[in-house]
Amino acid sequence: MSEFDELPDELRRVFGAYLNHLVVERGTASSTLEAYTRDLRRYGSYLVHSGAGTLRGVSSELVGEFLATLRTGERDGAPLAPASAARTIVAVRGLHRFAFVEGIAEHDPASEVTPPALPRRLPKALSLDEVLCLLDRGTVGGPRGLRDRALLELLYSTGARISEVVGLDVDDVDTHERTVLLDGKGGGQRRVPVGRPALEAVEAYLVRARPSLAAGKTQASALFLNVRGGRLSRQSAWSVLKAAASRAGLTSSVSPHTLRHSFATHLLEGGADVRVVQELLGHASVATTQVYTMVTMNTLREVYATTHPRAHD
CATH class of the missing domain: 1.10.150.130 (Tyrosine recombinase, N-terminal domain)
Incomplete structure (x- = not known):
């Protein structure tokens, strides 16, 4: 039939x-x-x-x-x-x-009809407990473990893209001012603050791990090195993140942008102004950043629904 x-x-x-x-x-x-x-x-x-x-x-x-x-x-x-x-x-x-x-019809009436725009997917953010679990349980010992901990701490502390973090040179980290200089999209640079735990992790890596990874390459400028003394690639950094998520027992998908999404969401949930978050993320337009406000609004709705005495009247 x-x-x-x-x-x-x-x-x-x-x-x-x-x-x-x-x-x-x-x-x-x-x-x-x-x-x-x-x-x-x-x-x-x-x-x-x-x-x-x-x-x-x-x-x-x-x-x-x-x-x-x-x-x-x-x-x-x-x-x-x-x-x-x-x-x-x-x-x-x-x-x-x-x-x-095929010549079956003389014109194509559907050529100007476009599919409806799909709703923008909300970024996936980890909870604070999940982030802490990732940082505390996701890495192993030894030089590579110190490097990986510093990498993950820096990703969450700065909200940087994974490509921006692996692109860092040692001199881009200012431990006195507690900032890092990031090379963003389109050649733009921005200096962003770094939290103390991330700085401590970076300093531990620089002192106790990076010299052995550098393998005598005294001219190596890259902050994060691979086992051969070269700059850690974006793909390798992604593998570090996935392995850390597996060790931490995180069941949700953790992508290269997960910690960036979490950084933005946690700032906004803590009361940060969206334009400040825009500057930290390196977004050219605040409209790009405002997608994160949709995530926090969902949280606000849940809190309102469970706590306001007339939420359901």
């Missing part, structure tokens, strides 16, 4: 030809093909109800109206989630493009 038996003959043939094209010419995965089949069945039903028995009579307005029904749930039940609606529009755009290229 065809997936499109309820459609007029011409629509059924075009829809089937498009799905066959995806399999034979594009090598589309079976799971994606199944999803596209459901999406196109919904689209075909909409076309029939709208009086369009072929693709030739479909206008851009009709495709746009179909998009609106995905958001509202009209005719076909519950509205689709933004990601599902976006996938459906991709399937519809691909269908019309295929029909136009």
Whole structure:
């Protein structure tokens, strides 16, 4: 039984030809093909109800109206989630493009219809207890352990990107002023404060570990060195972070940006002004930083809901 038996003959043939094209010419995965089949069945039903028995009579307005029904749930039940609606529009755009290229239709009415913007994902932040667990239990002994502890402490203390931290030279750390000089995106530099625990970890690494890692390379300027005495790479630093998270027993995903997200979130939860956090993170626009305020607002809502006497009245 065809997936499109309820459609007029011409629509059924075009829809089937498009799905066959995806399999034979594009090598589309079976799971994606199944999803596209459901999406196109919904689209075909909409076309029939709208009086369009072929693709030739479909206008851009009709495709746009179909998009609106995905958001509202009209005719076909519950509205689709933004990601599902976006996938459906991709399937519809691909269908019309295929029909136009193959000469089945004289124009492509879906070319100007874009998928809906997906909601911005909130950054994942660790709790303070999780950060402390990562720092206290995530590293091992020896020179590499001292280096890794200093690396993790510095990432959380400064909110720096992992590429900025591995790019540090020894002279970029000012232990007297308790600051580090970071090279940010676009060649911009910023000097940010460093907490005492991070400075102590860096000093312990410089005195007790870095000389052995330098392996006699007295001209080496990089702050964080690998076992061969060269600059620690971003990929190696990421491996350090993942290994530390595993040792600390953190079950949530810990990415290179996790400590940066946690830094920003904890500052805002502590009452820091968003523009101060913007400067510390090196964001060109405060709008980029404001995504973190969404995270803290979720926390505020939870606190409000559980503590205010009339939160649920």
